Amino acid sequence: xxxxxxxxxxxxxxxxxxxxxxxxxxxxxxxxxxxxxxxxxxxxxxxxxxxxxxxxxxxxxxxxxxxxxxxxxxxxxxxxxxxxxxxxxxxxxxxxxxxxxxxxxxxxxxxxxxxxxxxxxxxxxxxxxxxxxxxxxxxxxxxxxxxxxxxxxxxxxxxxxxxxxxxxxxxxxxxxxxxxxxxxxxxxxxxxxxxxxxxxxxxxxxxxxxxxxxxxxxxxxxxxxxxxxxxxxxxxxxxxxxxxxxxxxxxxxxxxxxxxxxxxxxxxxxxxxxxxxxxx
Amino acid sequence: xxxxxxxxxxxxxxxxxxxxxxxxxxxxxxxxxxxxxxxxxxxxx
Numbered sequence: 001x002x003x004x005x006x007x008x009x010x011x012x013x014x015x016x017x018x019x020x021x022x023x024x025x026x027x028x029x030x031x032x033x034x035x036x037x038x039x040x041x042x043x044x045x046x047x048x049x050x051x052x053x054x055x056x057x058x059x060x061x062x063x064x065x066x067x068x069x070x071x072x073x074x075x076x077x078x079x080x081x082x083x084x085x086x087x088x089x090x091x092x093x094x095x096x097x098x099x100x101x102x103x104x105x106x107x108x109x110x111x112x113x114x115x116x117x118x119x120x121x122x123x124x125x126x127x128x129x130x131x132x133x134x135x136x137x138x139x140x141x142x143x144x145x146x147x148x149x150x151x152x153x154x155x156x157x158x159x160x161x162x163x164x165x166x167x168x169x170x171x172x173x174x175x176x177x178x179x180x181x182x183x184x185x186x187x188x189x190x191x192x193x194x195x196x197x198x199x200x201x202x203x204x205x206x207x208x209x210x211x212x213x214x215x216x217x218x219x220x221x222x223x224x225x226x227x228x229x230x231x232x233x234x235x236x237x238x239x240x241x242x243x244x245x246x247x248x249x250x251x252x253x254x255x256x257x258x259x260x261x262x263x264x265x266x267x268x269x270x271x272x273x274x275x276x277x278x279x280x
Numbered sequence: 281x282x283x284x285x286x287x288x289x290x291x292x293x294x295x296x297x298x299x300x301x302x303x304x305x306x307x308x309x310x311x312x313x314x315x316x317x318x319x320x321x322x323x324x325x
Contacts, residue, residue, distance in 0.1 A: 078283070168302075169302070170302060227303070229311055230287070230318065231296075231299065231300070231312050231313070231316045233295060233296075240299060240302075241299060241302055241303070242299050242300050242302070242303035242309065242312070243303060244302070244303055244306065244309070245303055245306060245308035245311075245312055247308065248308070249308055250311055257315060257318075260315055261315065261319050264315070264319045265319075
């Protein structure tokens with residue numbers, strides 16, 4: 001019996017470490033019009049590990065800076081606060097789950113897909129009236145529940161992947177059959193635990209909803225970004241599959257073929273650089 | 281188009297068919313597949 005009891009999953013989620021306070025502050029600031037950049041820069045600078053990761057990313061060739069930056073304040077002055085905030089939250093979130101000790105699950109394709117969905121969600125949001133940073137972060141995290149399941153219930157997740165291979169079905173369907181719940185439910189619980197903005201929690205929860213009717217705008221963007229990222233085959237996973245695309249999704253988004261083709265190009269361009277930098 | 285280019289396009293086409301083997305059965309999935317084929321320049325195949 002490989003079913004995962006929801007209450008046990010929630011208990012384990014609540015035992016996971018909270019995100020560092022500075023990351024919560026950075027996420028909260030994405031909703032604010034007046035952000036005290038100096039205060040947030042000082043908070044990042046006080047977290048040595050986060051500062052080191054952020055500066056490593058900021059100094060990578062992807063950002064093409066003429067000279068090396070050595071402080072968060074310099075990085076903000078050159079790249080802008082929003083870019084540095086995005087780099088810092090990405091670095092912090094990607095460092096949350098350890099990839100060691102789980103030989104049955106390949107973390108690299110997982111993060112490659114997450115990065116692809118993040119940059120695609122941001123590109124889509126720029127054509128809609130949606131906060132691009134919210135879209136990027138929600139795209140990055142849309143499958144995060146899968147990492148909770150892999151790390152907290154490894155033998156059950158091995159059985160899930162075996163079921164998928166045997167039945168040639170979507171991983172979501174395998175999770176629901178084998179575990180009795182799925183990564184969208186668990187991802188929602190984790191983003192609640194991490195006190196993410198409610199629209200992001202909702203997007204993680206709804207990204208596999210069967211219909212797009214009544215779904216929140218940010219959730220629509222994440223649904224579309226997830227499908228496009230799989231369709232562009234960016235994860236490097238030989239067993240990758242495009243998920244079921246919810247009914248009415250493209251009509252609800254209301255973007256023309258030309259805009260979507262432009263989004264495909266933006267996604268591939270951004271993905272190539274960022275995935276090298278992030279080591280996905 | 282050279283023989284090598286034709287072979288590469290054929291491989292792309294086969295990969296797309298593999299990626300969309302479950303999602304391509306719905307109208308929404310078929311629309312996305314058509315767009316990706318257009319993006320990859322595979323419409324002629």
